Amino acid sequence: MNCCGWWQRQEGQRNRVVLDLKLIRDNLDPVQATLNLRGGGYDLQPIVALSQQQRQLEQERSLLQARSNDIGKQVGQQMKSGAKPDDLAVIALKDEGNQIKAQLADLEPREKELKAQIEAILLTLPNLPDASTPVGKSEDENVEVRRWGDEFIPQNPDILPHDEIGVKLGILNFERSVKIAQSRFVTLIGAGAALERSLIQFMLDQHIQAGFVEVLPPILINSASLTASGQLPKFAEESFKCDRDDLWLTPTAEVPITSLYRDDILSDADLPIYHCAFTPCFRREAGSYGRDTRGLIRLHQFNKVEMFKFVRPERSMDELESLTQQAESILQALKLPYRVIALCTGDLGFSAAKTYDLEVWLPTQGKYREISSCSNCGDFQARRANIRFKEAGKKGTQFLHTLNGSGLAIGRTMAAILENYQQPDDTIQIPDVLQPYLGRETL
RNA sequence: GGAGAGGUGGCCGAGUGGUUGAAGGCGCAGCACUGGAAAUGCUGUUUAGGGGUAACUUUAACGAGGGUUCGAAUCCCUCCCUCUCCGCCA
Known part of the structure; x- marks a missing residue:
């Protein structure tokens, strides 16, 4: 971590409060107990x-x-x-x-x-899990909330894994990507590239229609932005860094969007603010050697459409439900079978107080795989990013709440389509809603 | 990359060492006036930390960091950012 020097240019930042120090001081035992639910041995x-x-x-x-x-x-x-x-x-x-x-x-x-x-x-302290987050030590104790689309699960036993069919159709190329970059990269060719683009466009259109304002943020972002959303200091290993410039490749649009309003005091009339964004995302995937080495599931660079909400504190739990539903609506429109998982305290991400993962059915793996993660971060990121709002007529300011959710990861959506829509003759049926975007019915 | 100009409160804008957290204006809020409104007048209007049940009190902040001084928005150094012109470039 020291090699990266992420702390060197933090001086522009006011002292961030992060977990509320007063809260810790005044409620040491309950806060410690809540933190312990995550495991990890944090000591206050x-x-x-x-x-x-x-x-x-x-x-x-x-x-x-x-x-x-x-x-x-x-x-x-x-x-x-x-x-x-x-x-x-x-x-x-x-x-x-x-x-x-x-x-x-x-x-x-x-x-x-x-x-x-x-x-x-x-x-270095993670967010406190919300009281409604199920208690558990690891992902084994996550709770399935609901399933959708069982009737769309394909029964064809001869389905090829998405990467194999993709290569066979000439729309995915992994070998040449190693030549261009490294392993864990993909090049999309012809209809593959068009399908990716169609998915991005389709998803953005859906979110914009639902009231999300599109943003196209910088993809190179500074250390302060990564600190604000919680990626730094703990997860420096996970991001790509341009060392000469204190700039990093964004791991998710959540990061630049959080910092859109860093150090701002918004008016309560401005809330809620809904944003969606398409960005490439970059992750070093340190420590995942050997996992998902094939295909589109785990790449160093992937595309994602992200949703983000800035909301009043008392609204955030409701907003999490509607955010999750918004992500689900994409899978439903694409008729891809999925389930919703409530992450338990031990599996919760660093910044999240509560998270629902959406997992899409991948027939050749015989299991559901994460395709979206929708989180309520409470005031955790707002504290780190110093984003507050002022209530008209009231004294003082309060931290707002932030939520983020994938809507959806494009590569994994592509993988799900290549498998779930695979026909016995090795062609791919294009989901109805995508046909107008792609201009064809099959691949 | 080269040359120059500049960064002050929600905004505009004054302020080159001494009750300046900061004149004045705009905006905003409250009150007065009005049948109601406009205009006008008065009052108020930053944020964060500490102490206090509270009223209140204290500290800090004029791009950031450091220095000079009993005292800095004002002087010195470093950095960042913005603007203009030239060069380069999609």
Whole structure:
């Protein structure tokens, strides 16, 4: 992680609060207990201790600075009323000012160091699971919520895996992609490229119609953006980095979209804000050697249409349900069988408080595979990104809630179509809703 | 990449060392006036941390970081960003 230097250009950021320090201080045991549901051995005790010391120093420093300000004023007044710089009274004040300066020079670095330590630890703490997230240690304890489209599961026993049929049809090429780049890349050719493009267009159209405003964000993004949405500091290994520039290849559109409103104070009238975006996504897939080495399931570069919501806190759980349904509506329109899984506390992503995964049926694997992940991040990302809203007529600001969901991963959708729509003669029927986009009925 | 200009509150815009968290204006909110409104007048109008049940109090912030000073929006250094012109380029 140290090789990447992601922390080096963070100075533009105000101190981020991340998990609410006050919440931790005032509710140590419940917060610790909730965090423990994730596993991972997070310990809040050191933070509380450091925070205690830091506040102690802050109080001392404030007092000194108050006195220092006072001295400054007094000198100013005396000079104004005609005192000379070498008057005894003035010199005495200056001396005291210098003494305070010396004391502050000792205090300040110590407090700063404590703050930095606290901040560094806080940034590594994941979000607290929502109370409605099922408790469990690993993905084995995820809970299936519902299934859809059993009647569309193909019964043909001779279906070829999507990568094999894709290569056979000449629309996917993996070998040449190794030549161009590496393994875990694909080149789409002819109708394959067109199908990918049609899927992107179709999905965006669906979301735009549902009220999501399309954005096409930068795909090279800075460290502050990755920190804001929770990818940094813990997951530096997972992203591609352009080392000379403090720029990273985006792992998901969630990251640039979160930072669209970083450090903003929105008006409550602005909420909710719905965005959708098509972007390529880049992941190093460190630690997944040997998993899904074939096909479109796990690539270093893949396309995805993402949905994102900025909402009022009390609405976020309802918004998660409708976000999930929006993602489901794409699978339903494509008539692809899927199931909805509620991730358990042990399998929850770093920034999420609650997550539904959508898993599409892949006949040749005989199982459901993740094609969308819809998460309510609560105020976790809003804290890191410092995105607040102000209620008309009310004092102060509050952090809003963010949600994100794939709608959908394009490559995996392609894979699902190539298998579920495969015909006995090795052609691919094109789903009805895509035909107008692609301009043909079969591949 | 080369040359120049600039970054102040929701916005415009003043401010080159001393009660400036920041004049003035616009906007916004409340009140007054009105049958209602406009116009007008008055009042208010940033955020974050600490202490306090609270009223309140204190600290910090004028792009960011550092320095000079008893005292910095104002002076010095470094960095970032924006704009204009030239070059290059899709």
